Structures are given as C-alpha cells and as structure tokens.
Amino acid sequence: MAWEVETTNEYDVWFMEQNDDNQASIRMRVELLKELRTQTENHVFRVAFIFDEKRNAVLLIGGDKKGKDEKRFYQDLIKQAEAIYRQYKKRK
Numbered sequence: 001m002a003w004e005v006e007t008t009n010e011y012d013v014w015f016m017e018q019n020d021d022n023q024a025s026i027r028m029r030v031e032l033l034k035e036l037r038t039q040t041e042n043h044v045f046r047v048a049f050i051f052d053e054k055r056n057a058v059l060l061i062g063g064d065k066k067g068k069d070e071k072r073f074y075q076d077l078i079k080q081a082e083a084i085y086r087q088y089k090k091r092k
Contacts, residue, residue, distance in 0.1 A: 048081035
C-alpha cells in the first residue's frame, strides 16, 4: 500500500536546513516509511511522524540525535511533535 505523505511547516523548515546529502538520506527513508531513522557520517537523524485519521503519514519534525543525551532528545522530540500535531489538526 502506498502512503500519501504530508509534512508540517516545521518539518519543511528543518528539512530545507539540511545539506543535499542529508536530504537525500532522509528522503530515502521517508519514501520507505518504515522507522524514520537514518545516519550519515556526521549525523544521526530521527523524524517524528504520525498517521492521521485519513491514514496519511504526517512528518512532524526532525532532529539530529548525535552527541545528545538520548533520553532527553526523545523527550524533547516527542514534546515538540505533540505540540506540532495539535497545531496541524487545528489547521485542517
């Protein structure tokens, strides 16, 4: 089954800040839409996403986990993702 993928403004801004190699690596994983993790030589990327009520994948926000406290990184990423999804739902 092919998924339609939607993104948030926050994700788009974050994604555009990445260099071409990082964007290609992230895009490859997004297209697979498995667990959204990818690693490059210098980065350990994670992308928070959710499937909405229409079963579309919504990319909420991304982050680079490399060199950060893992527990804190995920707490912060999830907190941001939840807030962004609440705003996303209001816009729909």
